Amino acid sequence: MHIVVCIKQVPDSAQIRVHPVTNTIMRQGVPAIVNPYDLYALEEALKLKDEYGGRVTVLTMGPPMAEAALRKAISYGADDAILVTDRAFAGSDTLATSCALASAISQIHKDMPVDLIFTGKQTIDGDTAQVGPGIAKRLDMQLLTYVSKVRSINIDKQEIVVERRSEGGVQVLNTKLPSLITVLEGTNEMRFATMANMFRASRYPLKVWNREQAGIEDITKIGLKGSPTVVSKVFAPTARSIKAEMIECESGEPKDLSVTLLAKMFAKYPKLEQEIAKQA
């Protein structure tokens, strides 16, 4: 069985700061990490490989530095890694990204047929959860989103049974391979990298593909040109015009503070008082 896992390198958003005056993102020094949601996808693929055998290929589209994300994936146990990188991809939105990735996957498929494609639920920088569905549609594959568990795979019959999260419950679905699965977070826990794999990761000869090698002929489908959406404005959230009314009282005792708060609040919001009485 051959599983392709799409991973993305993202800035660690917990460490992103916005410049207080210019409102621009201060990227310097912000470490790049593998999109945390993609690690669930990778681990799920590695688990299936443990159970059913086969190979796991990790794929990313990004700048040359995204190589680090692929090496990380190899240290966890991925077999092969492909970096699709080209200036022509700059400015891609989700539609253009899924076009490029789908094309790269078709190329991979020529070397070794692909049975399953895994993506994360979403990225922490793009946050759209659209790239997975986009790839599936372009490759005309069955799409299974928000999968919390792969129940079983029947390789002979080319069938897979999964549990999929829906709003009010879990759907158990049966479908045909090849299919694309977006993996829900919390599905599993990433294994530790072994010494052997870490060693392999450092020496692994990455495959680096440019636009042509990724099989993309039509440049109007990628990069800025292939992106229907444009960002027309970036701005900071507006601060509320009035700050909190700070509750103070002479004694400063918790009890007096609380009573003062309730008196002030219910005087201003009498309806709230009725609501609370109703609830309690």
Added chain:
Amino acid sequence: MMSEAEAKKPAGKKKFELDDRLKAYKGIWVFIEHERGVLHSVSLELLGEARKLADKLGVEVAGVVMGVPGETTRSFCNEAFHYGADLCYLLEDPLLADYRNEPFTKGMTDLVNKYQPEILLLGATTLGRDLAGSVATTLQTGLTADCTELNVDIDVRSLLATRPTFGGSLLCTIQTLNYRPQMATVRPRVMPMPDEDKSRAGRIVEEKLGMIETSIITKVLEFIPDEMQDKPQLPFADIIVSGGRGMKKPENFNLIWDLAAVLGAEVGATRPVVQSGWVELDRQVGQSGKTVRPKLYIAAGISGAIQHRVGMDASDVIIAINNDPNAPIFEFAHYGIVGNAMTILPALTEAFKSHLATARKVG
């Protein structure tokens, strides 16, 4: 993205002109989501937004209802009318019993191709996101996910979809200029619920799905409904008491539960608290948790990071308790108490208790 040079072009620059082919796209559609016979409230919230946009553009609002043939499915059309739709496109077919990507994508894309709406809105639920991503790729158009604000530029009839970016620290407005329909998803509870108007009616346009079961590859083997009884329902709670890392220890979280009990409130939390396992994931409020709009939100030991704020900013009244007078939460709370949550919370619980007791005697 518009380049600097373009943006600075002097007045009289060539104005953006919509393609003639795209000018044919008219009207605003809302996908009416339902599951197990229950309509998802996010669809009604979207109808409220769609109504406002449609009135600005001078067009109609349509609901798209897909489901099994029958009264229940048809009743969703009426509900859509009550909340702002002028018409509904109705697809009734036994194949639409459970949500599956293939038939729903085909149903929606066929409708779009035939009736050509300029804007298509869906809830950012698991179902809505699944469908939106597939429909957008199939139609080769732009989709903006998880919007927090929707508006239109009337001149170019363009949807202005605003969403958080870079982990929520900034907002960005995204447009789809040269493609139609312009698609967007919005998370539940982000938009206010519009008022119901039972006197409103509308017309129903019926279409056929045109698929057979054997052509659909994915089969639903089983549906395991969630145990709704003991699942917290934060998005619809009227009162929420939330605790953050400032509560210090899991034992201290009992103070949050005590106050919630007195108020008949739900308990919420920040992400670090959930990640430490003090409360379950369903209680996380914020960007990667639930969006809530209670009448009262009490935040104790919560700094007020933007990722938390986006999930609770729409609360009617926010009370913040924090021992740091400079905590960001005081920038947007309505009332603030500077002090130790471990002593303030029990006092507040007592104060509410006695207040409610007297209120009851009087009332």
